[in-house]
Amino acid sequence: MSEPRPILPEQLEAYLALKDVAALLEHAVEKQLRDDGGLTGPQFQILASLRDMPSGKLRMTDLADGLVYSRSGLTYQAAQLERAGLVTRAPAEDDERSTVVTLTQAGRDLLGVVMPGHIQVVQSLLLETLTDADITAIAGILGRVRDQMRAAPPRSATTRRSKRPA
């Protein structure tokens, strides 16, 4: 089979630049989170997700929706956070199957410690090098791309049981 459509140089450049920028940025961010708060990227994302909720609580399933991890991976991370006293876990009142994860005050405090550095890294590495027009363009274009990717079927969170009869 021939290759579907030869990728154009500018298309390749767009893809590679996106990939490289994201990788370099992620690397710097993870180092900052580790150095300033002993957190990994996934752990920080979980804490930040919880803080975005007025109640500071989310079910495991709701948390998983925003992340790219398997369920067991999320359980593992939640256990780490609980062990560090940054969240608590308890069965949901309305559905005993569900686990509600709640941000503790210590978790909130740690976010307060880590956020300034986090913002600083993102600003100095990414935002400060962009014009306002650049930022508008990136936010608009990639925002649309993200929405389309999320709407697409191949979601990784769908570790659902496949019903293919043998």
Added chain:
Amino acid sequence: MSEPRPILPEQLEAYLALKDVAALLEHAVEKQLRDDGGLTGPQFQILASLRDMPSGKLRMTDLADGLVYSRSGLTYQAAQLERAGLVTRAPAEDDERSTVVTLTQAGRDLLGVVMPGHIQVVQSLLLETLTDADITAIAGILGRVRDQMRAAPPRSATTRRSKRPA
């Protein structure tokens, strides 16, 4: 200890969109590489880097320049690839300290097997959702950002703090 500069909503959106798109794309790409060729992302990158050289060879140090890994990590990956028969390793002729990694025919063949699917994933998830103008914008803006990030002082720009158990 106020946050240096409050991040604007559009700035945050640009950052988060970039992060999410890259993560979703990477996830899809890695799955394709694994399914079609039994390769991890880093391994594919090494093979692709070698194929981009007319000679099909690169020194370990040259390879490391394009990747974000530590030396030991690169050694590990190179060993995996060698074990799979996709590359060979030999000391450089002009400098006995250096190791030259060479793409084998099997490695080249595997790239041939994997590339069509790889391109297809990138096109369907990213490129096909973008206009030509979008692609030009992304390539230009992020290309510049990447160059600046690479030129920037490595990783010591971030603040240093004591570690916390997590």
Added chain:
DNA sequence: TATTGTTATACTCTATAACTATA
């Protein structure tokens, strides 16, 4: 039976530091 989450297991990856050898 389906859903929610955990556990058990096995494996991959990554980093740090110590080490060898060449320059």
Added chain:
DNA sequence: TATAGTTATAGAGTATAACAATA
């Protein structure tokens, strides 16, 4: 001494599948 690379080790992260409990 500095550079190129490997090895030893150790820890963290992830996925899959089996499992338990609730709906």
